[in-house]
Amino acid sequence: MRLAGAGKVYHGMCKHLPERRNPTLQRRLIMQRIGIIDLGSNTVRLVVFDVERHFGRRLRPHEFREVLNEKTVAGLSAYVVDGVFTSAGIKRAVGALEGHLVSARNVGCKQMYVFATAVLRNCSNSKQAVREIERATNLSIDVITGEEEAHLGFVGASITQPLGDGLLIDIGGGSTELTRIEGGRDVANTSIPQGSVSSYARYVSLVFPTPDEREAIRKAFATQLGNAPQLGRNLQAYGVGGGVRAVAKMVGCMAGREKAVKQLAPESVASVLALLDRDPSQFAHLAVKAAPDRLHSLVPSAIILQECLAAVGAESLAMCKYGLREGYLLERVLS
Incomplete structure (x- = not known):
């Protein structure tokens, strides 16, 4: 944070005003670039956010912005056969994730978080499929429950x-x-x-x-x-x-x-x-x-x-x- 006029030369003065910073605000405000991948039944979407992280209070709408928003229409639900997420579906999911990882790196995003919804939550081989996708992409996948999905949707909808x-x-x-x-x-x-x-x-x-x-x-x-x-x-x-x-x-x-x-x-x-x-x-x-x-x-x-x-x-x-x-x-x- 700058004081008004800090670092400028004023006429009639012999020196620069020193730049002053508030160390408390410096500790409490951190800029972060964060990538979120939503591994859904129809689309796999990457959103990269720039976030002003204020510790001790809730995020406000003007304190984050989208840097990148892209999706792959992967149609993963079509790869569930008799309740099983097939190897072809796993390969399709891996390909979509790898493509988004390249895009995230291209905008300098190093913090990546991936969550999955119904397609991996409801298949009978959920744990096995998640392990295989994680192993292939070196990502950790958070499979959220239906109730968690509803709650987090409410949290997001309530931001504004x-x-x-x-x-x-x-x-x-x-x-x-x-x-x-x-x-x-x-x-x-x-x-x-x-x-x-x-x-x-x-x-x-x-x-x-x-x-x-x-x-x-x-x-x-x-x-x-x-x-x-x-x-x-x-x-x-x-x-x-x-x-x-x-x-x-x-x-x-x-x-x-x-x-x-x-x-x-x-x-x-x-x-x-x-x-x-x-x-x-x-x-x-x-x-x-x-x-x-x-x-x-x-x-x-x-x-x-x-x-x-x-x-x-x-x-x-x-x-x-x-x-x-x-x-x-x-x-x-x-x-």
Whole structure:
């Protein structure tokens, strides 16, 4: 920290003012470049952050920024056969991680943290697969539970401002995380082992699901949602993650916008599915613009989101800027 004018020559003075530093602030503020890799069911994403680390208090939005954000659409859930993550899937995961490590080194990032979600959490050979990937990449992989995933999504979503009472929805490739919020705290975290990509893999034969296939996705998710703990009614909904964001982008594209909308109404989500019924060609062309890397998972995401909003009687959903990766940075790395 500099005093005003420190190091400058003033007219009428014979000497430079000495530069002064506060040693207490120097000890408490450290600049760090940190890489986070999210090993997901559909994508493997690297985000490199520059962080002003202030010891003794929580991270604020202006104290970290993205230096690099890149993803590989690895489709790892497609490599789970009869519950087993195959050797081909392990090879695919290793290749994606190695590519991201090169990118991280290119921007001078030496601190790397990797966490994995549903694809490695739910496979029957999880420990073996993780060991093989760790051995090949020399990385340590943190396989987080569904409840931890929901909690960390809440932590990230709360960075910009406290969230009011409601339900936070995160539709991933292999699971859907639901967080009940009361009094600014996450009081119940639920993970449903059905996501957009796993729904596609199990129920869809081509790219976009037929009406019968959409109904099969809906019934399967509704059954699991019905078995989840009571979530409440008439709640404000919040959204994080790629699945919800893809639907928000599609709604924006249908309205002639280039970006995702920040608020989603249940009627908007229903209009996405209605367009697929009414004009499959127009739907396909808009989907290519809105979510080219999520064509196969867009409709399952919309179905799952529609069911979640209906289950709690939400009248609107507000998109949150930050989510799981930022929550992991804040609570698992900086804490």
